[in-house]
Amino acid sequence: MHSSDPHEILRRVFGYDAFRGDQQAIVEQVTGGGDALVLMPTGGGKSLCYQVPALARPGTGVVVSPLIALMQDQVDALRALGVRAGFLNSTQDADERRLTEQEFLAGELDLLYLAPERLRVEATVRLLERGRIALFAIDEAHCVAQWGHDFRPDYLLLSELPKRWPDVPRIALTATATDATRTEIAQRLELTGAQAFVASFDRPNIQYRIVAKNEPRRQLLELLRSEHAGDAGIVYCLSRRSVEQTAEFLSAQGIRALPYHAGLDASVRRENQSRFLREDGLVMCATIAFGMGIDKPDVRFVAHLDLPKSVEGYYQETGRAGRDGEPSTAWLAYGLADVVQQRKMIDDGEGDATHKRRLAQHLDAMLALCETTECRRAQLLRYFGQKPAAERCGNCDTCLTPVSSWDGTVAAQKVLSTVWRLKKERNQEFGAGQVVDILLGRRTPKVDQHRHHELSVFGVGTELTDVAWRNVLRQLVARGLLTVGGNYSTLRFTDESPAAMRGEQKVMLRSEPERAARSSRSRGG
Ligand code: ADP
Numbered sequence: 001m002h003s004s005d006p007h008e009i010l011r012r013v014f015g016y017d018a019f020r021g022d023q024q025a026i027v028e029q030v031t032g033g034g035d036a037l038v039l040m041p042t043g044g045g046k047s048l049c050y051q052v053p054a055l056a057r058p059g060t061g062v063v064v065s066p067l068i069a070l071m072q073d074q075v076d077a078l079r080a081l082g083v084r085a086g087f088l089n090s091t092q093d094a095d096e097r098r099l100t101e102q103e104f105l106a107g108e109l110d111l112l113y114l115a116p117e118r119l120r121v122e123a124t125v126r127l128l129e130r131g132r133i134a135l136f137a138i139d140e141a142h143c144v145a146q147w148g149h150d151f152r153p154d155y156l157l158l159s160e161l162p163k164r165w166p167d168v169p170r171i172a173l174t175a176t177a178t179d180a181t182r183t184e185i186a187q188r189l190e191l192t193g194a195q196a197f198v199a200s201f202d203r204p205n206i207q208y209r210i211v212a213k214n215e216p217r218r219q220l221l222e223l224l225r226s227e228h229a230g231d232a233g234i235v236y237c238l239s240r241r242s243v244e245q246t247a248e249f250l251s252a253q254g255i256r257a258l259p260y261h262a263g264l265d266a267s268v269r270r271e272n273q274s275r276f277l278r279e280d281g282l283v284m285c286a287t288i289a290f291g292m293g294i295d296k297p298d299v300r301f302v303a304h305l306d307l308p309k310s311v312e313g314y315y316q317e318t319g320r321a322g323r324d325g326e327p328s329t330a331w332l333a334y335g336l337a338d339v340v341q342q343r344k345m346i347d348d349g350e351g352d353a354t355h356k357r358r359l360a361q362h363l364d365a366m367l368a369l370c371e372t373t374e375c376r377r378a379q380l381l382r383y384f385g386q387k388p389a390a391e392r393c394g395n396c397d398t399c400l401t402p403v404s405s406w407d408g409t410v411a412a413q414k415v416l417s418t419v420w421r422l423k424k425e426r427n428q429e430f431g432a433g434q435v436v437d438i439l440l441g442r443r444t445p446k447v448d449q450h451r452h453h454e455l456s457v458f459g460v461g462t463e464l465t466d467v468a469w470r471n472v473l474r475q476l477v478a479r480g481l482l483t484v485g486g487n488y489s490t491l492r493f494t495d496e497s498p499a500a501m502r503g504e505q506k507v508m509l510r511s512e513p514e515r516a517a518r519s520s521r522s523r524g525g
């Protein structure tokens with residue numbers, strides 16, 4: 001009926017002149033019946049990598065995706081192009097499901113989107129066995145990685161596919177790209193023999209900036225007013241409450257903002273999401289429940305008011321900015337409280353020791369990115385096992401405003417001695433606030449109550465400000481020279497603390513610039 005030449009399909013159906021990057025090689029591999037593992041950043045064009053082969057090969061391309069909320073939109077968009085697409089997931093009623101099943105069996109579908117949990121249902125497997133399958137595409141394939149940040153148990157079922165359908169090619173796609181995740185995906189999906197396609201993960205149009213957090217909402221407002229007035233963007237917050245408060249705060253300041261989190265009614269979520277996609281210049285305040293699979297090209301900034309749990313998460317979330325290739329900002333405000341909170345969440349959370357160690361490693365890598373004095377982009381790319389084009393990218397805060405470091409050995413000694421004396425002389429532990437008050441020699445009621453003015457370290461730190469001490473504390477904790485624990489998140493020694501307290505280890509610290517780096521270009525507004 002119609003041609004099975006990939007280029008012809010690309011032009012006729014999708015209206016594009018040429019494949020991008022690895023797309024052509026991937027399409028040829030899969031169309032020819034081979035397996036592929038595709039690692040491509042968000043916005044790289046993963047969809048065409050399975051859509052074109054699905055049209056080029058006889059039968060239906062079955063796409064496994066966890067993004068149930070987007071399936072209707074994806075299918076509508078494909079139908080608008082004349083592609084015969086359908087989906088099966090839990091949002092449908094029995095009639096809709098039956099209709100799709102009939103279309104599939106009659107060979108009337110080019111693409112069938114499927115939620116992974118459908119494969120748990122024996123009837124679905126039998127249905128698939130009765131039809132003709134062109135290929136299996138496994139989208140968001142990192143969801144199979146058990147220790148990754150997005151694990152979905154149902155993805156483990158996908159290792160059954162090659163057993164039941166040994167002759168059907170499979171293509172797994174993800175925007176997450178560490179070597180560890182890639183290896184785990186290949187093993188769990190039995191794709192060790194697949195050809196791997198790894199695109200560059202650099203997003204040169206995104207400017208990375210990480211600032212010390214003091215008044216996060218005010219800092220955010222300043223960013224939006226000075227650089228992103230009228231722009232669409234996403235503001236990520238850790239908690240639902242903070243999402244709502246931030247949305248209210250921005251609205252009160254005259255910025256059109258909407259909330260999005262899993263605690264909102266499904267209809268409200270759907271409405272807010274579709275407004276964000278449809279209207280110009282809306283700011284979405286959201287938990288990380290928002291964003292996966294969202295294809296809005298002109299998101300001009302992604303701001304994080306809380307620390308992401310991993311570099312993978314940070315990269316994916318910031319990657320939602322600037323898909324159109326235009327200059328965009330990835331901005332993160334982070335402080336000591338973030339480190340304390342995340343460490344506590346790991347300690348109090350579920351999972352065995354191995355799991356917690358894994359989470360702690362993810363957090364440490366994120367902290368290292370925050371505390372680096374080197375180019376953020378270079379560090380990010382190295383984390384994903386890729387070689388940066390240059391040591392300095394010229395489009396991140398540390399490149400635009402080089403960060404100087406200072407010898408914080410003595411400051412670290414003062415902090416550590418304070419924590420040590422509280423423990424040794426008083427058998428007490430305190431949080432950052434009290435330790436800073438002691439260093440600054442402040443006679444607060446709490447100081448008087450505990451007679452902390454009688455400690456020999458009282459007032460030994462008047463050379464630095466309150467904010468500067470908090471920056472020191474944050475960096476000590478981020479580097480593991482000090483830790484936080486217990487119900488009250490008190491400061492405690494680590495194995496590395498004694499040597500640093502004795503001054504045996506030189507401690508170089510970041511000097512926090514007074515203001516966040518400004519870009520040299522000027523954007524409207
Ligand atoms: P990903 O899934 O990797 O995030 P998408 O498949 O959603 O990326 O593609 C991102 C955008 O790039 C889409 O708007 C898509 O239409 C566009 N695109 C993809 N491939 C091409 C191409 N070869 N030529 C032009 N535009 C493309």
Ligand code: ZN
Binds near residue numbers: 377392393394399
């Ligand atoms: Zn840089």
